[in-house]
Amino acid sequence: MKPDLATPLARVNARAWRHLTFISDLHLQSGELSTFQAWAQAMHSLQTDALFILGDLFEVWVGDDILAAPEGAFERQCCSVLSELAQRLPVYWMVGNRDFLWGRQAAETSGMQTLQDPCLVDTSQGRWLLSHGDALCTADTAYQAFRNEVRSSAWQSAFLSQPLASRLAAARAMRAQSEALKQSHDVWVDVDKESAIQTLQHHHASVLIHGHTHQPALHALTPDHQRLVLSDWDASATPPRAQWLTWQDGQGFSRTTVLG
Secondary structure (H helix, E strand, O other): OOOOOOOOOOEEEOOOOOEEEEEOOOOEOOOOHHHHHHHHHHHHHOOOOEEEEEOOOEOOOOOHHHHHOHHHHHHHHHHHHHHHHHOOOOEEEEOOOOOOOOOHHHHHHHOOEEOOOOEEEEEOOEEEEEEOOHHHOOOOHHHHHHHHHHOOHHHHHHHHOOOHHHHHHHHHHHHHHHHHHHHHOOOOOOOOHHHHHHHHHHOOOOEEEEOOOOOOEEEEEEOOEEEEEOOOOEOOOOOOEOEEEEEEOOOEEEEEEOOO
16 A cells, blocks of 8 residues: 555644654553653653644544543543643644544644644755654555554544443453554564655655654665654653654754653
């Protein structure tokens, strides 16, 4: 499956900004409060011109109605942190493979500005492409078929029409199945290099920034193109993982470790 290059991409004008921050794959959930606390503290002290969250902020999002339900105390707490941050600086967000059911109500509650995946950012150093990254893992054909199914309006309408309790139970079952599948796979699927280069060249972008793979690194794709991969967050891991990527005019890209 090749990336769709026919549709024009949304763009963010960041030419006047001199400090940008990127995070992804925090997988926030009520059962992992140490990661939530590390993230909330980091957001409270964050100093940047804009924050970009590139998917999987939540371990799961079963629909915006969780925010009005007794079961949604943790989600409301997360949105409160985001809303406070969004009053200080622009916060941009795109969905990932875990929280793709995030909707308009949640965006309004959190104060975040929703981005399509992928999108372009025009900076003083050129044009960059932002993505969660899962759509570019083209070798994982089984996942791509699943992704196409659950991103369809028909599937989402049918799922969201179910009672909240049923959706929460389904999400737990899907997470368990996903973890079991990870344990059974010996081969790890990365972003396809040729697809990444083709997408960057088509959109006249020099840098691809994404998450999803949980393998933070800088990949030189060509002499004119590079791929920067964001870290996942897990404060309970050994050693703990909690890192963001920053770009500062005149200094380039760097990584800040919150824990560890």
